[in-house]
Amino acid sequence: MIEITGLVKRYGRTTAVDGLTFAVRPGGVTGFLGPNGAGKSTTMRLALGLEHPQEGRVLIDGRPLRAHDRPLTRVGALLDAAAVHPGRSARNHLRSLAAANGIGDRRVDACLERVGLAGVAGRRIRTFSLGMRQRLGIAAALLGDPWVLMFDEPVNGLDPEGIQWVRTLMRDLAAEGRTVFVSSHLMAEMQNTADHLVVIGRGRLLADAPIRELVAAASVDVQVPDSDRGHAVAQLAAAGGTVAADRTGLVVRGLSADRVGEVLHGAGIAVVRLAERQASLEDAYLELTGGSVEHRAQEVGS
Numbered sequence: 066m067i068e069i070t071g072l073v074k075r076y077g078r079t080t081a082v083d084g085l086t087f088a089v090r091p092g093g094v095t096g097f098l099g100p101n102g103a104g105k106s107t108t109m110r111l112a113l114g115l116e117h118p119q120e121g122r123v124l125i126d127g128r129p130l131r132a133h134d135r136p137l138t139r140v141g142a143l144l145d146a147a148a149v150h151p152g153r154s155a156r157n158h159l160r161s162l163a164a165a166n167g168i169g170d171r172r173v174d175a176c177l178e179r180v181g182l183a184g185v186a187g188r189r190i191r192t193f194s195l196g197m198r199q200r201l202g203i204a205a206a207l208l209g210d211p212w213v214l215m216f217d218e219p220v221n222g223l224d225p226e227g228i229q230w231v232r233t234l235m236r237d238l239a240a241e242g243r244t245v246f247v248s249s250h251l252m253a254e255m256q257n258t259a260d261h262l263v264v265i266g267r268g269r270l271l272a273d274a275p276i277r278e279l280v281a282a283a284s285v286d287v288q289v290p291d292s293d294r295g296h297a298v299a300q301l302a303a304a305g306g307t308v309a310a311d312r313t314g315l316v317v318r319g320l321s322a323d324r325v326g327e328v329l330h331g332a333g334i335a336v337v338r339l340a341e342r343q344a345s346l347e348d349a350y351l352e353l354t355g356g357s358v359e360h361r362a363q364e365v366g367s
């Protein structure tokens with residue numbers, strides 16, 4: 066479990082993380098989404114204790130990471146797969162990490178096996194493709210057999226087969242009961258991997274919800290006789306909906322299709338057509354983050 070409370074990180078005049086509060090629970094994959102520069106990497110570095118926040122705190126299984134003995138057995142992370150010594154072999158790289166953390170060589174071999182690098186373990190990292198380096202970074206994250214895993218953009222630069230492999234691995238790790246927290250700036254990557262999404266923009270929380278809820282937060286299309294339109298808009302707004310008109314009818318957000326039907330029926334308005342519009346997850350994401358990107362562009366341009 067990762068618990069983030071009131072986290073603030075400023076670099077000079079840039080506020081990278083602006084009062085974030087959310088929790089990442091075990092047994093599932095939680096996607097951490099936001100446009101480039103939203104503050105995802107910074108949040109992960111803060112969670113790992115690699116940097117210190119101006120405000121707020123991060124608890125890993127109830128304590129700051131530094132308060133745990135042998136932190137590598139608590140949290141494993143892939144932050145920057147390029148940050149390894151290129152002259153070393155994959156096995157030696159992992160062995161030195163393992164030795165520094167009191168982890169035996171047998172575990173190194175098991176991790177190399179798990180990420181599919183056992184056959185090239187003796188090769189220098191310099192000769193590795195980007196995909197192989199990603200796998201090596203993931204092996205390093207798994208070394209301590211930790212219950213909390215954080216992966217920053219793990220599929221960046223991978224081919225479709227590599228992407229599929231990472232997805233399966235995340236699902237498997239979550240199925241083992243671990244806490245899996247994985248960042249991406251692309252919603253499509255999360256669609257088939259994550260159970261839950263935390264979405265941020267400009268360092269602020271935009272959504273913290275199960276994927277199915279974000280999709281369900283789509284809109285309802287409803288058509289009523291023209292003479293009842295004004296009345297319908299007023300009734301739906303009074304019930305808490307946000308109503309817009311389109312060519313053929315009304316588009317209602319914030320109310321379920323059932324509720325829209327009930328409200329109109331209760332007001333004695335005939336419903337000509339009522340349909341739930343299933344927004345794709347991508348639509349939901351763009352709607353959530355659109356404002357934060359635009360605002361950012363305006364700020365930069367002004």
Ligand SMILES: Nc1ncnc2c1ncn2[C@@H]1O[C@H](COP(=O)(O)OP(=O)(O)OP(=O)(O)O)[C@@H](O)[C@H]1O
Binds near residue numbers: 250
């Ligand atoms: N060490 C640093 N010094 C100064 N500014 C920084 C530093 N690290 C991050 N920032 C700024 O903080 C903001 C958030 O950056 P961060 O890398 O956390 O975003 P991100 O969501 O991970 O983006 P990306 O998807 O591009 O990696 C950006 O405006 C970035 O320029």
